[in-house]
Each structure stands twice: as C-alpha cells, then as structure tokens.
Amino acid sequence: MPAPGSYRSCIVAGTVASAVLGALGFSTIGYGAAVVGESRKVEITQKAPSGIDALKAQYRRPASIPFPKDNPYTPEKAALGKKLYFDTRLSVTSAQSCASCHSPGFGWGDGLAVGVGHGMAKLGRHSPTIVNAAWSAIFMWDGRLPTLEDQALGPIQSPGEMNMKLDDLMARLASIPEYKPMFEASFPGQGIKAKTLAQAIATYERTVVSERAPFDVWIEGNEKAISEQAKRGFAVFNGKAQCAACHEGWNFTNEGFQDIGLPSSDIGRGEYLPAVIKMQHAFKTPGLREINRRSPFMHDGSLATLEAVIDHYDHGGVDRPSRSDLMRPLGLTAQEKAELVAFLKTLTSDLEPTAVPVLPR
C-alpha cells in the first residue's frame, strides 16, 4: 500500500473518469444482505492543510466544555459528582473509589500497568485517564459503553472492580444523611437513584480537562514556548511517523479503534464486532494530553516509556490480518525519535493540585 502522503499530489480527474486499476473486492450475493460490488482504484485529492499555520490551527484548544443536552452542567451537580467520585463507599468494600484507579496524582490514571480491582486482583487492562473525557465519542478501551453516564456505572457494578450492586449502593447512600440535600439541590424531586448518581459523576468528570500546556502556548503563537527539537517532533508526528492519522486534533485522538500489533491475546473491540477482521485486537485510540504523567502505556500497560512506545510504532508490531493498515515499519532515525519524545512532552500541563473533597457523613 502506498503511503497516504503520496495521494496528496494526485490530480482529480473526477470519479467518473477515474482510472480503473483493478478489481479488489468480491461480490457477496446472499439472501438478506446488501450486495457489495467490486472495489475500484480511484484517483483522489487530499485536502491537506497547506503550511504549518493551517496544520497548527487543527490543534487549537476548544473554548468550552461540551455537556450533553440531557445532562447539562450545574455547579451543584459537579460538586456532588466530585464527592461521589472520591467516595470509597461506592465500592462494596468501602475501600475503592473512582479516584483509586483514575487519580489526579497520576494524570487521572493509576500509574500501574493494569488496574487493580476488588480484592486487590489485577484487571486485564490499563486504567485509562479520564482527562478530557467530555470530548469522547465512546467509552472503555473496547468501546462497549456509549456515554460517560453509562461508563460511570460500569466499574461500580463490575464484580472485578468495585463489585457494588446498584440497589445496595442506593440504600447505602440513602443512609448517609448529608448526601440527601446534595442530591435534592442537584436533581430536585428526583432523589438518590442510579440515574442521578451517574449524571452527577459524569458531570464532574467532564470538568476534568487538561490545562494549557507549552504546546498550546506555541499553537497560540508564542514561538518560544517549545524547543526547536519539539517543533521538529511535531512535523514528524504529522508527517513521516503518521501519528496524527489516529492521534488527531487538540486532544490527540479521533477515538478510532485500531489493532496496533501489540502481542496480546486480548481481542478488545473484536468481542463486540466478531465478524469484522480489523476490530480483532483493536482498542480505542487514547488522547495524548498529560502523557508523561500516564506511564506505563498502551491498553495492557506493556510499554514503560515513551521511547518504548515510539520503538513499537517504528517496528510496526505483530503483522496479522487484524493489524491496522496504517501500521508498518517507519524507518525513524534516532534523531526523529528523540524529536517525537520532545514534542510529546510539550503536551503535559502544570496541572493544579486537586483537593480531595470532604465527604458526607
């Protein structure tokens, strides 16, 4: 497969007059299914950003946090959600909170290779950061939950994680007198329910946003904000290394699912799309904000350093049918790798300390 960059110089001759280079597909004629015809090679143009300024514009921070229409922001809800997020009584043992695995001390992850759940048992995957979750289109490494509200209830109930039945949790929260007025202020007349609990936690989580990093200051026009080495790293990131094919935009992810060739037996997204080859071993592309507070890396926490991550991509990983067509040996030089690391380090902000809330009794 030619490098995507090579399409950029193509001239459009129009779809109708496009060159037919070969039939790639096959016809699947079956009862009760749409019929897929032959695939054709077509010359295309890419609307590639012209110049560094257009490229930089694609990385500008948004001005405000998006909240869904059916769960708008209120300060009361966010304050309640913060207490719930840090409250260990949401787990059956009263020993683990959301913050146990998604801690502000570790870039809103846990600093471990894989999470630790109920009974201190290791989980199968790395605890993802919740930074910038407000912008996510789909949740969990395997995309099994569609909203942050659904996500909030997932680990609470999961037997391997907080192991708490929702009915039991509602009874426990109702027995803590100071919670009642807070729920009432946030959700008048609705009371303590799974729905209001999830909405409060999700609202708080949406307020957890990476702060302005040196990269943002550079994007806004201050050339001194990052080093020349990091600027060259940004060029490699968007060019030769093709990182931006998946890690795109200000939060450095398009939320896509890709098998990046890690030698793990976990099929990830493939569990939900078993017939789709490219979804086997595919995991959601994480954003890269606060990245050097979030090691170890990858869905299985298997790579300890950014250098190891870049070496993995440079190598291309395990070549198997499910591996993304974007994965292939990159031929990066030692200098380019160092430039990429320098660039990635500019994505970490001076996160202000997060005060642990005083919890209701």
Place this chain on the structure above:
Amino acid sequence: MRTIALFTCVIVAGFSVGAYAATEVIHQQGRVFSAESVSIKKGDAVTFLNDDSVPHNIMSATKGNEFNLGSQAPGTSTDVTFKEAGDVQVICAIHPRMKMMVKVTD
C-alpha cells in the same frame, strides 16, 4: 495475453455496471461521511468512496441489508446495492463518529 484481455474486459464491465447503478456517492474525507442520510430505491446502489487519507471500514448490521467492506484503502471506491426497504444504519467500524443512514424505499 488472452488472460490479460479477459481481465480487462471483466473490470471494465464491472466498472460500467457500477457507475450506472450507483446514484449516490458518499465521500469519507476528514473522517466524516459526506451526507448524514441518503434516500435510494430498493435495488439501487450507493458508492462508498474513500477519498480520505486513512483506511475506513464501512459496514452495516441492519437486518436484511448487512454488509462489511472491510478495510477500504484511500483511493478505493465500492458500490453497495441495497435489497431490502427500510432505514439502514451505516457506520465505520474504526471511527465511531462516522454514522449515516441509507433510507431504502420500495
């Protein structure tokens, strides 16, 4: 030589049939479908053209109109003919923000 001639014949035929039947072309540039929804008649085709810089995996799990294009490389165009009337939810398996509806009428 004969093989080559036959091959050319087959692909030209395939191309012209596709071009005739496909009334709607859906582009994918910038990781978005060029239309949120299209309406077609039963038996007509929609052309999914990957004019983006990355592969896509266009598919549908809607009953009666299931299909899966697999990994569609940039610069590839594929026709899909819809056989059953109804609303067909088309997604990209890779990019969760890519969703559209093909409304197939009798």
